[in-house]
Amino acid sequence: MADINLVPEVARKEIKKTVSRQQTANKAALIAILVAGLILTAFFLYWLFIVASSKLVSMDTERSEGKVLEQSRKEITHRALVQKIDEASKFLSLVKPYSISFDELMILLNDSKSTLKIAEVGDEGKFKINGTIHNSSDFESLVEALSESESFSDSVLVTLDGVKDKPYAFDIEMKFLKKGLPEATSSAN
Amino acid sequence: MGKLDNFDFSKIKAYAIPLAIILAVVLLVPIFFVPQITRFREMNLELKKSQQRLAILKQKIVDLGKINENEESLQLLEAEKIVPSDKKVPYLLMGVNRIANEAGLFVSEMELNPGKVATESAKAATASASKSVTEGSQANKLPKDKVVFRLQLKGDLQKFKNFLATLEKSKRLLGIDSIKAEVNGDTYTYNLNIYTPFKTLESSGDIVAEPLPVFTSRHQSIFNMLAGFTDYMEEVINEGTTGNKDPFK
Numbered sequence: 001m002a003d004i005n006l007v008p009e010v011a012r013k014e015i016k017k018t019v020s021r022q023q024t025a026n027k028a029a030l031i032a033i034l035v036a037g038l039i040l041t042a043f044f045l046y047w048l049f050i051v052a053s054s055k056l057v058s059m060d061t062e063r064s065e066g067k068v069l070e071q072s073r074k075e076i077t078h079r080a081l082v083q084k085i086d087e088a089s090k091f092l093s094l095v096k097p098y099s100i101s102f103d104e105l106m107i108l109l110n111d112s113k114s115t116l117k118i119a120e121v122g123d124e125g126k127f128k129i130n131g132t133i134h135n136s137s138d139f140e141s142l143v144e145a146l147s148e149s150e151s152f153s154d155s156v157l158v159t160l161d162g163v164k165d166k167p168y169a170f171d172i173e174m175k176f177l178k179k180g181l182p183e184a185t186s187s188a189n
Numbered sequence: 190m191g192k193l194d195n196f197d198f199s200k201i202k203a204y205a206i207p208l209a210i211i212l213a214v215v216l217l218v219p220i221f222f223v224p225q226i227t228r229f230r231e232m233n234l235e236l237k238k239s240q241q242r243l244a245i246l247k248q249k250i251v252d253l254g255k256i257n258e259n260e261e262s263l264q265l266l267e268a269e270k271i272v273p274s275d276k277k278v279p280y281l282l283m284g285v286n287r288i289a290n291e292a293g294l295f296v297s298e299m300e301l302n303p304g305k306v307a308t309e310s311a312k313a314a315t316a317s318a319s320k321s322v323t324e325g326s327q328a329n330k331l332p333k334d335k336v337v338f339r340l341q342l343k344g345d346l347q348k349f350k351n352f353l354a355t356l357e358k359s360k361r362l363l364g365i366d367s368i369k370a371e372v373n374g375d376t377y378t379y380n381l382n383i384y385t386p387f388k389t390l391e392s393s394g395d396i397v398a399e400p401l402p403v404f405t406s407r408h409q410s411i412f413n414m415l416a417g418f419t420d421y422m423e424e425v426i427n428e429g430t431t432g433n434k435d436p437f438k
Contacts, residue, residue, distance in 0.1 A: 022203050029207035032214040043225055050232045057239045064246035065397050071253045075401065077261050080390045082402040084268040087334075087388045088362060089411050091272075095364040099353035106346055116346070121368040 093180045096125050101176045104151050105129070112142035115167075125176035127152065132167040139168060146174065153177055242398045252401045261404075264412060270360050270422065271415045272388045276336045277422070281385060284361060284422035289342055292352035297378075298341035335386045337366070342379040346370075349379055360420040362386055 068075070098121060105127075109116055114133040121127055133139045139160070146155045158171040282299060289296045342352065349370065356363050366382035392399070 018200075022207075025204050025207035029210035032211050036214045036217055039222065043222075043229075046229060047232075050229065050236055054232075054236050054239065057236065057243055061239065061243045061246060064243060064250060067250050068246060068253065068397055071250075074253055074256055074258045074261075076390065077258065077265050078256055078401060078404065079392070080274075081261055081265045081268055082404055082408060083391060084265070084272040084388055085404075085408045085412055087272045087386055088268075088415055089407075091362045091364060091386055092411070095357075095362075097357060098365050098368065099350060099357055102346070102350045102353055106350060115372075116370070117372050119368070119370040121365075123367070 095180065096176060097178055097180070098176070100178055101125075101127065101151055104149060108142060108145045108149070111145060112138045114138065114142055114170075117169075121176070125178075127174045127176050128171070129174075130169070130171050132169050134167050136168070139170065146172070151176060151178055242395075245398050245400055249398070249401055267416050268412065270420050271362060271418075272386055273361065274387065274389050276387055278336065280422040281336060281361065282338075284359065285338075285340060285356075285363070285383065287421045288355045288359060289340075289352060292344070292355055293348040294342040294344035294352050294379075296340065297343055298339070300339040302337055334388065335384045337382060337384045340379075340381045340383055342381070343376050344379075346377060349377065355419075356383075358418050359422075360415065360418040361422045362415075 101121070102119075105116075105119070109131065112133060114131050116129060116131045118130040119128070133142065143155070143157070146152055152174045155172060155174040158173055159169070160171075161169045278301065285299075286296055342349065344352075353365075356365070363383055363385050366384055368382075369380040371378050371380075
């Protein structure tokens with residue numbers, strides 16, 4: 001018996017098209033499920049990896065902490081030593097070597113034959129001297145020596161009083177520049 | 190209405206399940222995946238921090254192994270004389286007195302924790318401000334890491350210069366805040382504000398995993414230099430006579 005096609009050609013095409021669309025939709029849904037599944041599996045594996053790593057690290061950390069704590073006396077000694085030397089270093093870099101300033105000042109005053117009455121040293125090496133000097137040429141040599149000095153700067157003559165047959169009285173303000181002990185700066189280099 | 194009656198619902202039925210699945214997957218992204226990514230990022234960051242801490246701890250174990258404990262203990266004993274852990278005021282005063290005596294100066298006054306030796310302008314300024322300053326706030330201004338004291342000395346300028354030079358070579362670090370030298374007849378009177386630092390061991394935060402500070406060659410050279418200075422604050426213990434049969438005689 002010969003095959004008889006009872007469905008018309010147009011209807012067959014329509015059915016085929018519909019079936020194909022449904023298949024594509026099903027495939028897309030299946031792919032979406034697969035992708036979601038893959039991502040979920042990846043997430044789970046990554047979570048597993050992080051949890052395992054964290055556990056390993058925390059175990060290792062605990063062991064290492066124990067070893068560090070066993071040597072805590074050694075650590076305290078070391079820290080205390082370094083902190084004390086750091087403190088000393090800070091001090092040495094800031095301290096003003098006033099012995100140098102007075103040494104130089106005494107030489108300057110002796111050379112100019114002047115007498116020191118009052119010397120005041122204040123914040124940041126601010127120096128104020130008050131003294132007497134016999135004549136103007138000696139005073140000139142004192143001023144010259146002060147201006148050439150490497151230790152003092154910004155010298156300002158505040159007052160200069162002269163009374164007949166009496167020595168001149170002067171007030172000078174200046175700045176002592178040096179900082180740090182010479183031994184400390186050389187050892188640091 | 191006639192159109193709705195003729196509508197083929199079987200078509201929608203056929204697409205409903207795949208569409209619902211795709212929609213569910215699409216909705217999974219903001220509802221589940223994105224928060225998980227944020228959570229994982231946090232977990233990862235935490236893990237990295239823990240790993241860094243572990244690396245520091247391991248390095249610290251290596252560093253601690255390199256330290257010669259006996260040598261550092263001896264150095265610390267010496268450093269304690271340079272920058273003590275507490276004020277040690279009696280030794281300090283005794284030491285400064287010794288320095289002054291060695292220089293040939295006479296100590297006429299000593300006062301602990303004074304204010305600065307005020308200049309005339311400073312006196313005027315503080316006089317106007319003093320009304321508003323309470324005692325409590327003055328106490329707060331006292332330095333916490335150094336001892337400050339005022340010293341009055343008498344003697345000639347050369348001796349004073351020697352005193353300053355000796356002070357600078359003292360093993361216990363002594364610095365000068367201010368000096369006022371005034372001539373009275375033949376002798377000078379010196380008013381000095383002296384300070385000396387002290388240091389207690391400081392530690393804060395995660396002490397166990399804090400890296401060890403490095404004792405550099407600079408530290409060593411500063412230590413060597415200061416160890417060579419003279420210790421004027423050392424305790425002088427008078428030795429009693431020995432060989433007595435009766436200790437009460």
